[in-house]
Amino acid sequence: MVHDTDPRRGSVATSHPAAPAPLQLFCFPYAGGSARLYADWDSALPPHVRVRPVEPPGRGRRFRETPHDRIGPLVADLLPEVAEARNSPYALFGYSLGALVAFELARTMEQRHGRPPVHLCVGAFRAPHMRRTAVPDYDLPEPLFRERLRSFNGTPEAVLADESLMELMIPILRADLAVADTYRFSGDRPLSCPITAFAGSEDGEVDVSSVAQWRRHTSAGFSLKVIEGDHFFLHERQPEMLRYLSEVLTDGAQDTPD
Known part of the structure; x- marks a missing residue:
């Protein structure tokens, strides 16, 4: 609260709600995705949220760089950008593979810098x-790999049919999927920040119950939001998801660290 003690207005103090501190929201894309996924999010989120789309190597402005195929080097690559915000309020959002990246960055920020995000x-x-029990996707032979991409329902048919484009995309997709397929969780204390998890009601890749298990990784609050749609409800139901995300980031705005 802000207390008005201006003597010109008499001795009675009046109170006004404090505006939420600016909150940086770092966003991480799914496998094969780029920072462009989040290009228009600023206009849909509350004014106090500043969207910071993060670009992994191998795409977008970093397309000439070699993509990482293991979680350790990828987190080390992206950490400096997030660490710049360690003295101000920040939150992390990750979708599909981006969720895993955001989680490991949150752990690193808490353990190494003592500054976890205000929300994951x-x-x-x-x-x-x-652990994923299915056959690893990243190592499939080329024809099977392309069919697997088609089954994800996240790559347009026009892209799958464009040989020149696929020649560029497949190395990036294989590397990204390798990050997820080879990941092994190393147990540690849970995060001290709240976690909100989103799940698709008809997601054939990740069922709701496995998303709900994120509650194990926080000692603070946990919430699960099930949204109608398949694995890419991020696109299908984006307005609904962003409305809920806005509520989450606004409710916690007053509790951000100094």
Whole structure:
């Protein structure tokens, strides 16, 4: 609260609600995705939120760089950008593979810098301690790999049919999927920040129960939001998801660290 003690207005103090401190929201894309996914989010989120789309190597402005295929080097690559915000309020959002990246960055920020995010938001990814039991996608032979991409329902048919484009995309997709497929959770204390997890009601890749297990990774509050749609409800139901995300980031705005 802000107390008005201006002597010109007499001795009675009046109170006004304090405006939420600016909150940086770092956003991480799904496998094969780029920072462009989040280009228009600023206009849909509250004014106090500043969206910071993060670009992994191999795409967008970093397309000439070699993509990482393991979680350790990828987190080390992206950490400096997030660490710049360690003295101000920040939150992390990651979708599918981006959820895993955001989680490991949150852990690193808490353990190494003592500055966890004020909130971790994840979508369409199983809880980190749950190992994937299916055959790894990243190592499939080319024809099977392309069919697997088609089954994800996240790559347009026009892109799948464009050989020149696929030649560029497949190395990035294989590297990104390798990050997820080779990841092994190393147990540690849970995060001290709240976690909000989003799940698709008809997600054939990640069921709701495995998303709900994210609750194990926080000692603070946890919430699960199930949204109608498949694995890419981020696109199908984006307005609904952003409305809920706005509520989450506004409710916690007054509790951000100094």
